[in-house]
Amino acid sequence: MSRRVRTALTSLVALGAVTLTACGEAPDESGSDGGDFQACMITDTGGVDDRSFNQSVWQGLNDAAESNGDIEPSYLTSASEADYEPNLSQAVSKGCEVVVAVGGVMTDATRAAAEANPDVFFVMVDGLIDLPNVYSVQFDTAQPAFLAGYLAAGTSETGKVATFGGMKIPPVTIFMDGFAEGVAHYNREKDADVQVLGWNPETQEGSFADSFTDQSAGRSLTQNFLSQDADVILPVAGNAALGAPSAAEGTEGAKVIWVDFDGCEAAEQYCALFLTSVMKNIPPVVADTVTEAQAGENRTGSFIGTLENDGVGLAPYHELESEVPAGLADEVSALREQIIDGTITVDSPASP
Amino acid sequence: MTTIDVAESAESTALHGFWTRSRKVGTVLAVLGIAVFLIGLTMTAGAEASVRFNLTLPEAAAAFPAKPVVLTLGAVAVLLGALLLTGRVHLPFGLTVGVAVAAVVLALLIWAIARPGNTLQIDTVLKGTMLLALPLIFGSLSGVLCERSGIINVGIEGQFLAGAFTGALAGTVTGSPWVGILAATVAGALVTFVLAALAIRYVVDQVVLGVVLNLLVLGLTGFLFDRIMKDNESATNLAMRVPEWQIPILSDIPAIGPALFGQNVFVYLALVLVALVYVMLFHTRWGLRTRAVGEHPVAADTVGIKVNSLRFRNVLIAGLVSGLGGAFLTIGEALPFSENMTDGKGFIALAVLIVGRWNPIGGLLGALLFGFAMQIEQFLSSVPGGSPVPSEFLAMLPYLVTIVAVAGLIGRVRAPAADGKPYTKA
Numbered sequence: 001m002s003r004r005v006r007t008a009l010t011s012l013v014a015l016g017a018v019t020l021t022a023c024g025e026a027p028d029e030s031g032s033d034g035g036d037f038q039a040c041m042i043t044d045t046g047g048v049d050d051r052s053f054n055q056s057v058w059q060g061l062n063d064a065a066e067s068n069g070d071i072e073p074s075y076l077t078s079a080s081e082a083d084y085e086p087n088l089s090q091a092v093s094k095g096c097e098v099v100v101a102v103g104g105v106m107t108d109a110t111r112a113a114a115e116a117n118p119d120v121f122f123v124m125v126d127g128l129i130d131l132p133n134v135y136s137v138q139f140d141t142a143q144p145a146f147l148a149g150y151l152a153a154g155t156s157e158t159g160k161v162a163t164f165g166g167m168k169i170p171p172v173t174i175f176m177d178g179f180a181e182g183v184a185h186y187n188r189e190k191d192a193d194v195q196v197l198g199w200n201p202e203t204q205e206g207s208f209a210d211s212f213t214d215q216s217a218g219r220s221l222t223q224n225f226l227s228q229d230a231d232v233i234l235p236v237a238g239n240a241a242l243g244a245p246s247a248a249e250g251t252e253g254a255k256v257i258w259v260d261f262d263g264c265e266a267a268e269q270y271c272a273l274f275l276t277s278v279m280k281n282i283p284p285v286v287a288d289t290v291t292e293a294q295a296g297e298n299r300t301g302s303f304i305g306t307l308e309n310d311g312v313g314l315a316p317y318h319e320l321e322s323e324v325p326a327g328l329a330d331e332v333s334a335l336r337e338q339i340i341d342g343t344i345t346v347d348s349p350a351s352p
Numbered sequence: 353m354t355t356i357d358v359a360e361s362a363e364s365t366a367l368h369g370f371w372t373r374s375r376k377v378g379t380v381l382a383v384l385g386i387a388v389f390l391i392g393l394t395m396t397a398g399a400e401a402s403v404r405f406n407l408t409l410p411e412a413a414a415a416f417p418a419k420p421v422v423l424t425l426g427a428v429a430v431l432l433g434a435l436l437l438t439g440r441v442h443l444p445f446g447l448t449v450g451v452a453v454a455a456v457v458l459a460l461l462i463w464a465i466a467r468p469g470n471t472l473q474i475d476t477v478l479k480g481t482m483l484l485a486l487p488l489i490f491g492s493l494s495g496v497l498c499e500r501s502g503i504i505n506v507g508i509e510g511q512f513l514a515g516a517f518t519g520a521l522a523g524t525v526t527g528s529p530w531v532g533i534l535a536a537t538v539a540g541a542l543v544t545f546v547l548a549a550l551a552i553r554y555v556v557d558q559v560v561l562g563v564v565l566n567l568l569v570l571g572l573t574g575f576l577f578d579r580i581m582k583d584n585e586s587a588t589n590l591a592m593r594v595p596e597w598q599i600p601i602l603s604d605i606p607a608i609g610p611a612l613f614g615q616n617v618f619v620y621l622a623l624v625l626v627a628l629v630y631v632m633l634f635h636t637r638w639g640l641r642t643r644a645v646g647e648h649p650v651a652a653d654t655v656g657i658k659v660n661s662l663r664f665r666n667v668l669i670a671g672l673v674s675g676l677g678g679a680f681l682t683i684g685e686a687l688p689f690s691e692n693m694t695d696g697k698g699f700i701a702l703a704v705l706i707v708g709r710w711n712p713i714g715g716l717l718g719a720l721l722f723g724f725a726m727q728i729e730q731f732l733s734s735v736p737g738g739s740p741v742p743s744e745f746l747a748m749l750p751y752l753v754t755i756v757a758v759a760g761l762i763g764r765v766r767a768p769a770a771d772g773k774p775y776t777k778a
Contacts, residue, residue, distance in 0.1 A: 047574065047691040049582050079570065079692065162734065168743060200738045207733035210747050214695035215687045216487070220480050220727070224734040227476040239690040246591055246686045269590055269688070 037294045039064065040096035041075040042087045044103030046212045046238035048075050051266035052259070053282060054238075057102050057125055060286025064294075067287070071294050084109035092117050098293050100125065100286065104171040110134070121298045123289055125282065126171045128302060128352060135289055136302035138352035139280045141171075141259075142178030143339050144312045145234075146346045147332050148257050148278050149182020151314075152232040153194040154328040155275060157253060162197040162230035164207035164221045166237030170350035175236045175259055175278060177201050177348035185335075185344075197230050204349065209240045218243025226251050232275060234259070245270035255320065262315040275323070277315035281305060304352050308340045374445055378436025381452045385429030388459045392422035401466040403474060418466035425459035428452070461728070463740075470735050477724075477731050478611035482619055485723025486684070487512065487694075489622045490677025491701020492708055492715030493629055497670035498544075499710055500633060501663045502646040504772040506562025507547055508674050509698025510569035514539040515678020517573040520589050520689035521580070523682075529592040533679045540675020541668050543569060548667040552660050555774040566698070574691045581689065592683045594618065618676075618684040623716075625673065630712040642666055646768035649775040659775045677701075707757055709765050721757060725750035 039061050043054045061073035074096075076087040084106050091099045092113065100123045101110040107127035114122045114134045122134045129136055152161040163179050165172040176199040183196050198221075199206035207225075209217040218240040222233055226247060233248060234257040235241035241258070245267065248254035255275040258266065260282075263274035289299050305311015314332070317324050338344045401418040432452040435441050465472055491508045498505035518539035523532020547565060550556040581589040594617045603614035612619075633639040641662060644652040649659045681697075682689050704722060708714025729746040732739035739746060 045692075049577065049691060051690075077574070160736070164733075195736050197734055197736055198738075203738070205733075205738050205743050207730065208743055208747065211695050213690065213692045214697075215690060215693050216484070216681060216685055216697075217695075217726075217730075219685055219687065220484055221730050221734065223480060224476065224730050227473055228734055228736065239693065242687060242690060243685070249591075249686065267688075268585060 036072040037070050037098075038094070038096040039071055039073045039098045039100065039290045039293075040091040040094075041073065041100040041102060042084065042091060042106065043075055043077050044106060044212070044238075045078055045080060046103075047077055050212070050238045051242070052238045052261055053126065053280060054102050055266070056261060056280065056282035057100060057286050060283035061100065061290060063283055064287040064290040068291055068294060071290060078106075081105060085113070088113040092120055097121065098123060098290055100290075102126065104169050105167070121293055123286070125286070132300055133298070135299040137282075137285055137289070137305075138302060139282075139305040139312050140174075140346075140351055141278060141280060141305075141312050142174050142181070142346045142348040142351055143307045144278045144314050145175045145178025145259075146182040146185070146339065146344075147314050147335055148234065148276060149179040149184075149196075150186045150335060151182075151276060151324065151328065151332050152179070152234065152255075152257060153183040153186035153192065154190075154325070154331070155255065155323060156194055156230075156232050158229045158231045159193065160195045160197060160228065160230040161232040161234070162207075162222075162225035162228070163234040164198045164209060164218070164225075164237065166209055166212040166240055168204075168206075168208055172236045173199075173204065173206075174348045174350035175234065176206060177350060178278075178346055179234050181346055181348075197225055197228055201348075209235075209237045209243075211240050212238030214240050215243040215246070219247045222247035226254060231255065232257065234278075242267060242270075245273045248273050255323075258315075264315070264318045272319045274315075274318060275320050276317050279313050279315050281311050281313065285311065302352075306340075307336055372439070374436045375439060377445075377449055378433045378438075380433070381449070381456075382430050382433030382437060384456050385426050385431075385433055385452070388426035388429060388456055388463075389423060390426075391463055392419060392426050392459065395419045395422060395463065395466065401462045401470065401472060403462075403472045418462050422459045422463050422466075425455040425462075428455045429459075457728075461732075464732050465735050467735075467737050470737070473731075474607045475610045477727055478608060479615070480727040480730070481720060481723040482611045482615065483685070483723075484726045485719040486618060486622055486680055487677045487697045488701045488704045488719035488722055489626065489716055490673055490680065491698055492705040492719060493622075493625055493712055494540075494670040494674035494677070495702060495705035496629060496633070496708075496710055496712050496715060497642075497666050497673065499705070499771050500646045500768055501642045501666040502649060502768060502770040502773065502775070503548070503551055503663055503667050504558040504562065505544070505547065505667070505670060505674075506559050506702065507543060507565040507569075507698075508677075508701050509694055509696065510562075510566040511540040511543045511671055511674035512678040512681060512694040512698050513566075513569045513573050513692070514543050515675035516681040516693060517576065517678075517689050518675075519679035520592070520682040523592040524588055524590045529594050529683045532592055532683050533594075533676065536679030536683070537672040537675040540673070540678060541671035544667045544671025544674070547671075548664045551774065552664055552667075555776065558772050558774075570692060573689075577689065577691055585688065589688045591686045591688050593686045594683060616684055618680045621676065625676075626712045626716045633712065643768070645775075646770055649770050649773075653775070653777070663775075674698075703754060706765055706767075707754060710768060718754075718757070721753060722750050725753040 046054050048054050048058045065071045065073045078084055078087055098121050102125045104126045110124050111129045114131050118133055124134055124136045163176045180196045180199050180201045183194050218237055222244040231253050232255045233244050235244040236259050245256045248256050256273050257275050258277040260280050263277045264271040429452045432448050495505050515536035519532040519536030522535030523529050550561055551558045596616055599613040603609045641657050645659050645662050653659050704715055704718040707718035729749050
């Protein structure tokens with residue numbers, strides 16, 4: 001009987017292993033020639049389909065591979081924060097030329113890996129690491145979030161707008177800071193009194209889903225905001241943010257502002273609820289960095305995406321365009337120019 | 353051990369010496385009450401709060417001065433705590449603790465929101481509590497069914513995920529949420545079929561098995577999501593909606609009406625299931641046999657109960673229930689599927705099962721307690737002006753409450769004697 005037990009267990013574990021590895025995109029047939037340039041991504045806990053920054057990075061790697069056949073993208077999924085270190089070492093030991101680490105939470109683990117492997121080129125998305133073999137890619141999302149806050153305040157009918165985050169980390173709170181500042185700017189300009197729920201930029205305290213995957217938490221937070229009469233919600237929580245449009249769907253006049261990606265592409269079924277999206281233009285910078293690295297030129301230092309270099313921006317208003325008064329849309333465009341030429345500065349303690 | 357018999361053991365000095373459970377709890381309550389009282393003293397005299405009990409009765413949301421209310425509630429908690437501590441007056445233990453804890457919680461809530469324009473929306477809070485508790489109710493029920501018959505089910509998380517995925521897929525493809533729900537229960541049962549087959553037939557260690565099954569389903573759903581859903585969401589992964597049933601008259605009851613009688617179909621399903629499993633487990637022949645198999649399989653066998661086939665059947669039924677919990681996460685909440693969306697709820701359900709002492713009603717109460725703590729965290733952070741309590745502390749609240757509940761109120765818990773022990777005929 002004990003042999004039977006062992007066979008059963010082994011086959012089960014093997015089955016599990018097969019399924020798990022299957023998520024990490026099968027390598028090309030040519031993978032073993034050694035001629036290929038391996039660009040490996042380590043996802044954050046949101047996974048590669050998070051309709052948010054992990055997905056954007058993955059798209060950037062694929063764009064690079066499409067224009068340059070020698071680049072071979074792959075990814076390792078981190079199911080939890082405990083997976084960062086093993087995933088990073090696995091990427092290094094399987095000979096990846098470029099390791100793209102995604103997410104501010106992974107910064108410390110990536111720094112350790114980069115120090116231990118000075119010959120490997122690392123790209124740190126959403127975090128800053130000051131090492132010669134690391135290129136840090138960051139985004140000043142406070143700028144477009146400021147525009148979104150102004151827009152939200154201008155379109156709110158109840159005079160209350162809300163935001164919540166996935167976790168209290170700088171790449172998340174920077175959106176919330178910018179958003180709150182944008183609302184404050186609207187209040188000053190228009191002598192209005194629009195309230196922001198879920199984030200207090202002075203105390204840096206607010207609402208968090210405590211997860212980037214738990215949609216139910218996002219949904220129930222949004223429900224709480226709606227019952228407080230907020231009608232424009234900015235969720236900054238990866239997949240957990242999907243709970244926001246789901247809850248808003250049942251409430252007359254409620255709108256959602258998506259982040260990282262254009263919501264109408266990332267979560268198409270909710271397009272009618274998206275007022276706009278605060279976008280990080282991740283794919284081009286990732287693609288360029290990897291393409292240059294393949295050509296033998298490793299970038300050093302850091303990149304900061306701003307409104308000026310189109311690294312960040314607001315998405316089109318899509319189906320809700322009619323809800324945005326023409327005057328307001330013009331004011332938002334004018335504000336964008338003012339931020340670019342420096343007349344208005346958007347400060348956040350989390351700014352890169 | 354079938355009922356929550358805290359009261360009998362709570363006051364027995366023969367068992368505990370001077371520090372009986374009711375004295376210990378009384379001390380804690382008195383200290384909490386004093387803390388509330390002191391917090392109340394720091395409030396400005398003019399602070400106002402209003403409480404809303406029901407959306408349909410807006411007049412009920414009258415503003416009242418917050419400070420005296422907080423002070424009074426604190427005093428009530430101190431008084432009840434002191435009475436328990438002296439041990440002179442015989443109060444019903446559960447009720448006294450309940451009232452005192454409610455007073456403390458209500459006082460803290462009023463303190464936290466006491467700013468002009470803010471309303472304590474009791475109806476919203478309770479409705480949200482019910483929804484946050486729901487997956488835990490299904491999960492702990494599934495655990496009860498398994499563990500009462502002697503099989504440890506660590507794989508609730510995996511059954512949730514399988515149910516959530518299959519529910520979204522089948523529901524979207526057929527266009528009917530009901531088909532989705534049905535498919536989700538089958539998916540949950542398929543996962544427990546593997547559990548049952550390997551644990552009962554092949555005697556594999558059940559805890560290891562549960563963990564492996566969780567990983568297997570996490571990987572499998574992630575893989576299938578990639579291959580089937582990701583590029584074709586509109587045909588495979590839409591948010592389905594089940595109706596909300598407003599039960600006439602009952603749903604207008606202030607405070608608890610919207611939470612219990614104006615809800616999602618899943619809420620009614622869960623409440624009926626809790627009652628059903630409770631009655632079945634403790635008042636039918638099947639229940640007696642199930643408990644016998646979980647406590648003393650050898651004895652059960654000698655009186656002619658087919659131990660392993662009964663276990664097998666119960667584990668499959670448990671899978672149906674946890675699959676239903678998974679369906680709630682997508683179909684019930686009107687959400688599309690996304691990878692790892694269960695986010696550890698299956699493990700919390702396991703904790704709820706233990707807090708509830710392997711009893712369906714205990715599980716219900718434990719789940720509600722946990723849901724309430726989570727809802728309070730969210731509610732306080734969402735009121736205008738935010739919460740005076742740091743968000744990191746609020747995030748700990750559900751876990752803190754669980755620890756206090758286990759240590760202070762539940763006391764020693766005992767799993768079914770043969771839980772996790774495979775049965776093979778000697």
